[in-house]
Amino acid sequence: MASGRREFLKTAAGAAALGLGAGAGSFLGAQALARSSAGQPAAGGGKRYALAVDTKKCAEREGCRACIDACHVTHNVPRIENREEEVKWVWKEEVQWVFQDRVHEYSGEELRRRPVLLLCNHCDNPPCVRVCPTQATFKSADGPVMMDPHRCIGCRYCVVGCPYGARSFNWKDPKPYIEHVDPAYPPRARGVVEKCTMCSERLARGLEPACVEACTRSGAGALLFGDMNEPESEIRKRVESSLALRRKEHLGTRPQVYYTL
Amino acid sequence: MYDGGKVVLGLALFAALCTSPMWVSAARGGGGAEAPELELPPPASGKCVRDGAWMRNSHMELLNSWRDEVVREGIRRERLADGREIERSLTQTCLGCHTDKTQFCDRCHDYVGVKPFCFDCHVDKAGG
Numbered sequence: 001m002a003s004g005r006r007e008f009l010k011t012a013a014g015a016a017a018l019g020l021g022a023g024a025g026s027f028l029g030a031q032a033l034a035r036s037s038a039g040q041p042a043a044g045g046g047k048r049y050a051l052a053v054d055t056k057k058c059a060e061r062e063g064c065r066a067c068i069d070a071c072h073v074t075h076n077v078p079r080i081e082n083r084e085e086e087v088k089w090v091w092k093e094e095v096q097w098v099f100q101d102r103v104h105e106y107s108g109e110e111l112r113r114r115p116v117l118l119l120c121n122h123c124d125n126p127p128c129v130r131v132c133p134t135q136a137t138f139k140s141a142d143g144p145v146m147m148d149p150h151r152c153i154g155c156r157y158c159v160v161g162c163p164y165g166a167r168s169f170n171w172k173d174p175k176p177y178i179e180h181v182d183p184a185y186p187p188r189a190r191g192v193v194e195k196c197t198m199c200s201e202r203l204a205r206g207l208e209p210a211c212v213e214a215c216t217r218s219g220a221g222a223l224l225f226g227d228m229n230e231p232e233s234e235i236r237k238r239v240e241s242s243l244a245l246r247r248k249e250h251l252g253t254r255p256q257v258y259y260t261l
Numbered sequence: 262m263y264d265g266g267k268v269v270l271g272l273a274l275f276a277a278l279c280t281s282p283m284w285v286s287a288a289r290g291g292g293g294a295e296a297p298e299l300e301l302p303p304p305a306s307g308k309c310v311r312d313g314a315w316m317r318n319s320h321m322e323l324l325n326s327w328r329d330e331v332v333r334e335g336i337r338r339e340r341l342a343d344g345r346e347i348e349r350s351l352t353q354t355c356l357g358c359h360t361d362k363t364q365f366c367d368r369c370h371d372y373v374g375v376k377p378f379c380f381d382c383h384v385d386k387a388g389g
Contacts (some may be wrong), residue, residue: 140335148332149382181384183352189381204337 014079046055047142048124048228049198050256051212052235052244055095058215058222059114067117067223068092071196071216076187078170078177089196090119090211095261099245102261109261117223119211120145120166120196121247121255128158128167138192143228143256144198154191163248164255167195299373300364310339310354311345321377324351356385 058064071077071090080086096103096112103112127147128137136151137158159167173190181187187203188194199209207213208225215223226235235258240243244258262268277284309316311323327349330336340346348354359365364387370377 138333146332150328150332183384186352186382186384189378200335204335 034035038104042254046229046254049143049203050226050228050235050239051119051122051198051209051257052224052226052238052258052260053117054222054224055114055116055259055261057220059241061218061220064218064220066218067211070210073180074182074199074202074210075185075197076174076181077194078174079179079210080174080177080186083208085171087174089168089194090117092116092120094241098247099259102245114261116259117211118164118166118177119257120162120198121164121253121257122196122198124254124256125252127161127251127253131157131161133157140200141204144200145195146197146200146204147194149188149192149194152192154193156193158193163251165252167193169193294372297368299368300361300362302358306358308343309358310341324379327351351379351383352385361385 003045027220068090070080075089077089078087084256092115094112095114095116096107098116122143122145126137126139129135129139129145132138134153136148136152136153138146138148140146140230154169156169160171170188170190170192175181175187178200180188199207199211200223202209208216212223212225215221224235224238227232228239238260239258244260246255246258248255290338311320316323325338331349337349338346356362362380366380
């Protein structure tokens with residue numbers, strides 16, 4: 001009798017473990033599947049907007065802020081001097097910090113100190129989108145990683161998730177820090193995150209992003225905007241024919257901002 | 262009933278206290294607060310994107326659907342039933358006619374005590 005009970009318990013425990021394992025397996029499998037499909041490039045021959053930065057041309061104009069100013073004026077980005085609370089969509093940083101793993105002891109001073117234009121990379125596999133609990137940040141069909149401030153709850157997971165520091169949190173009401181509020185583009189409120197949206201509002205009207213337009217107008221011509229899904233586009237050809245770097249390639253985020261140094 | 266008189270008196274006092282705003286208002290001879298008067302845009306600025314009565318009840322639903330479709334799906338324009346094509350924009354389209362939100366939006370919102378947070382971010386043309 002005792003051995004009968006023992007056998008029964010053994011069988012029951014085995015069956016339970018098997019069932020549990022199978023359940024957990026399928027659950028994890030489903031999650032992994034959901035993760036891998038999120039952030040894939042838009043299927044069906046859609047557009048894949050990208051930006052290419054020619055750092056040499058950019059560096060020729062020392063201290064130029066045409067693109068930064070154009071972006072920040074167009075989008076009512078506040079100018080807060082305190083770096084702990086600053087809000088920025090586009091900014092510059094030296095090559096030695098942006099491409100730390102590419103410079104070495106023989107890299108020259110000019111190269112090391114050359115400014116690189118930084119902005120949201122509009123990753124094909126964006127970590128910020130994966131961590132956002134309200135889907136306030138999301139991947140649009142034609143590429144840009146978008147922000148929906150209406151849904152943002154200010155948790156700042158995305159700020160932590162972004163490996164490029166491309167996201168700014170509004171620690172206080174930004175409006176007093178905007179020199180001239182342009183009513184055409186709503187400024188943000190205290191408690192939401194904001195970043196570059198690749199000028200989706202301008203793309204919808206058939207215009208290039210404000211930074212690209214300003215750079216071209218200034219004569220520098222260091223920024224190139226285009227559709228990577230278009231084989232004949234200028235940006236696609238440049239990226240195909242030159243070694244165009246992307247930031248932190250090893251993370252697998254597949255950025256869509258390309259740099260030629 | 263023990264202490265019936267006290268209980269009834271207490272209940273009467275309680276009821277009187279709860280309904281006191283109505284009595285005070287009646288004593289002052291008013292028929293309650295007056296409905297807010299809205300400043301409508303001049304007729305020359307054209308018709309609204311929807312019927313006025315419908316807008317009075319459901320403008321918030323329209324704005325919510327515009328918000329979601331513009332931001333998340335990129336559907337920024339809309340063809341109206343009468344054939345006009347408009348941009349779905351609070352600041353550009355709505356406030357294009359209702360130029361002063363303090364004379365329009367705020368009057369009803371203050372009256373009914375709602376505080377929509379549209380204008381935490383969106384700005385009217387006057388910059389308010």
